[in-house]
Every structure is written in C-alpha cells, then in structure tokens.
Amino acid sequence: MPKDYYSVLGVQKGASEEDIKKAYRKAAHQHHPDKGGDQEKFKEVNEAYQVLGNREKKQQYDQYGQTFEDAGRNGGGAGGFGGNPFGNQGFDVNFEDLGGFGDIFSQFFGGGGGGRSRTSARERNRGSDLQIDMLISFKEMVFGAKREVSLNRNRTCTRCKGNLAEPGTKIVTCGTCKGSGVVRQQVRTILGTMVQEAECSDCHGEGKKAEAKCKECHGEGRTRQLETLVIKIPAGIENGTRIRIAGEGDAPKFGGSVGDLYIAVSVKEDKQFARQGFNIHTETHVPFVTAVLGGITNVNTVDGETEFEIPKGTQPGAEFRIIEKGIKHGATDRRGDQILKVLVDVPKKVSKRQEELLREFEEAGKKKGFFG
Numbered sequence: 001m002p003k004d005y006y007s008v009l010g011v012q013k014g015a016s017e018e019d020i021k022k023a024y025r026k027a028a029h030q031h032h033p034d035k036g037g038d039q040e041k042f043k044e045v046n047e048a049y050q051v052l053g054n055r056e057k058k059q060q061y062d063q064y065g066q067t068f069e070d071a072g073r074n075g076g077g078a079g080g081f082g083g084n085p086f087g088n089q090g091f092d093v094n095f096e097d098l099g100g101f102g103d104i105f106s107q108f109f110g111g112g113g114g115g116r117s118r119t120s121a122r123e124r125n126r127g128s129d130l131q132i133d134m135l136i137s138f139k140e141m142v143f144g145a146k147r148e149v150s151l152n153r154n155r156t157c158t159r160c161k162g163n164l165a166e167p168g169t170k171i172v173t174c175g176t177c178k179g180s181g182v183v184r185q186q187v188r189t190i191l192g193t194m195v196q197e198a199e200c201s202d203c204h205g206e207g208k209k210a211e212a213k214c215k216e217c218h219g220e221g222r223t224r225q226l227e228t229l230v231i232k233i234p235a236g237i238e239n240g241t242r243i244r245i246a247g248e249g250d251a252p253k254f255g256g257s258v259g260d261l262y263i264a265v266s267v268k269e270d271k272q273f274a275r276q277g278f279n280i281h282t283e284t285h286v287p288f289v290t291a292v293l294g295g296i297t298n299v300n301t302v303d304g305e306t307e308f309e310i311p312k313g314t315q316p317g318a319e320f321r322i323i324e325k326g327i328k329h330g331a332t333d334r335r336g337d338q339i340l341k342v343l344v345d346v347p348k349k350v351s352k353r354q355e356e357l358l359r360e361f362e363e364a365g366k367k368k369g370f371f372g
Ligand SMILES: [Zn+2]
Pocket: 157, 158, 159, 160, 161, 162, 164, 165, 214, 215, 216, 217, 218, 219, 220, 221, 222
C-alpha cells in the first residue's frame, strides 16, 4: 500500500500549498538526524514532500493514490551506499524549501568536512539508468497489470555488499597514496616537467582499501546478475508514461549509488474500445425497428458481454452511459463509465411485404399527425 503522505506531514487532505510547506519544514526540523531525529522518519517526511510539494505529483497522488514516477517500486531493492545518506530511495531534497537548513545539508551530503578535498569514485559514481519498453493491452490498462521481466544487470556484489573487500579482511590505509586518495605523476610537456594529480587507482580515491579484494567481484563491487522483477502497472496509466523504479538500474564500478529502472509503457489501441479520460467510448449497431420501439441488445464491455436496454424512440447517434464499466482510477476502487453510442441501421433493401407495411405505417402516422 502506498503511504499516506498527508498523515506523514500531519496535514489534512486539501491543505494549502503554504500549509504543506510549513508542515514539511516543521517535520524536517523535528526529525533531522543531525538534531538527534530518526533518519527513517526524516526520509519519510522528505519523500512525502517530494510528492505533496510538487503540483503535478500531488495531483497524481490525489487521483491515483500514487505517483507514476514511483509506481512500480516494489520496496527494498539493492542497498545503496556511499555519499547519499538516503540510500537508494532516489529522491531529491529541495534545498530552497528548507530555508536556513542549507549549511547542515551540505555537510550531510559530504560537501563540507575536512580531510580529502577530492571525491572518491564511490562518492561520485552512479550506475546507469536502464529502460524497458513495455506494450500493454487496452484491458491491462483498464484494470492494471503485473508483468515479469528478466534483466541481466550489473548489480551490487552480494558477497562484499559492494564494499570491494573480501569479507573478514581489514580495511587499511592505502599504501600507494598514503591515504590521500591521489597520486602525483610527473609528466613531460614542452614547458618542462609538470606534476599532475590523479585519482589513486588502488583505492579509487578513498585513501583506504581492503587488505584482500572480494573474490566474487574481484574488487569491482558489482557482478552481472540475472533477475526477474515483477513490474506493477497501475490501472489507468496513460499511453507513453514512464514509470521510474528507483535503485533497479545498474550498479556502478567500485561502489556508488545504483541507477534507476524506467518502464516506458505504451497502450495498444483497441478495435472496440477508445479511451477518453477514465471513460470508455464504444458504438453499437441496432436495427431501426429497435431504435423506434426499444428493445434489448447485447453490448461488449471490458468486463464481458452485457445486455442493454435501448429505450423507445432512440435517435441515431444517441449516447448512453453504462455506469462503472470504464477505466479504474489507479489504486482506488473507483471506475469511469462506458459511453455507448447507438448507430441505427437502416435496411438497404426491403421485401414487397415490408414495403407495404412501411407505407401503411407512414399513412397511419400521417392520420395521427405523427409525421410532417
Ligand atoms: Zn564483491
């Protein structure tokens, strides 16, 4: 179940933009880990504000109970590590909204702090984002779907958990760079010999390294892994939507944060059903006698065939609403309607007898003043 972002921030549904912002600042102060707050709670608060503080995402959330960007997230995922204190949740913190918090935050993100002035590969690296194109049927769009996909990706090494060290070995100061993370190289140029600084290739800029490299990944921190993921496609998804699943992309070499997986969803066109908002438009043909006198006709809905009563005197092109046979609204139980357009079939040929009856019908109408 998606979290209730409103209760995370302690505001009512329908709270103003300003109130949401205020509530966020208050909660962020309260739970800030640097002030002894709970980091999990802090993460939740930020996640909630990511959605409620963004007009477009808030609207999606209010309507579908989730945002499409994080729709398929199946919780967990491989552990992120390194510079990002929020792990692999994959959201950004809006510094501006935090008012006077800037300084604390830059420390939090490793911007301040003494010692090494360079960033290590782990702090800098981020694995590639991956994308899968997925074609779903109209009915899968209507009701939502679960699809399994197999991915052969670079994932965080399970033996060393991505810290590059053989489990049980000591982490020691790197001998090559003496803990500075950089090595100096003399380079000859036309201007003479110059000294260049480069990242130490033994410790990848960290200044320390394991005594023995992990046997599984040979110190790369990642291995190729074939996995099957279950992708949840929310009901009512629009054709062309990209779903982001944070932390399900590639893991980078030598540690760092894991990339995201994107699912680009296309919805197949359907011969009978057409979408308009959450309603489904269909057409049905009825003989002109049914249009005049009324009668039962069979109609296809996305739930299967159903009987529909055409009322007396139905005009060509008349539209009727079949309640709740439309598209599901995301995670809620609400559904749109089916709009049924009635096309009246006029016979191209009639028998002698039918013609006589129609003439008679016309005469009778004239006498009663029904026509003309
Ligand atoms: Zn490993």
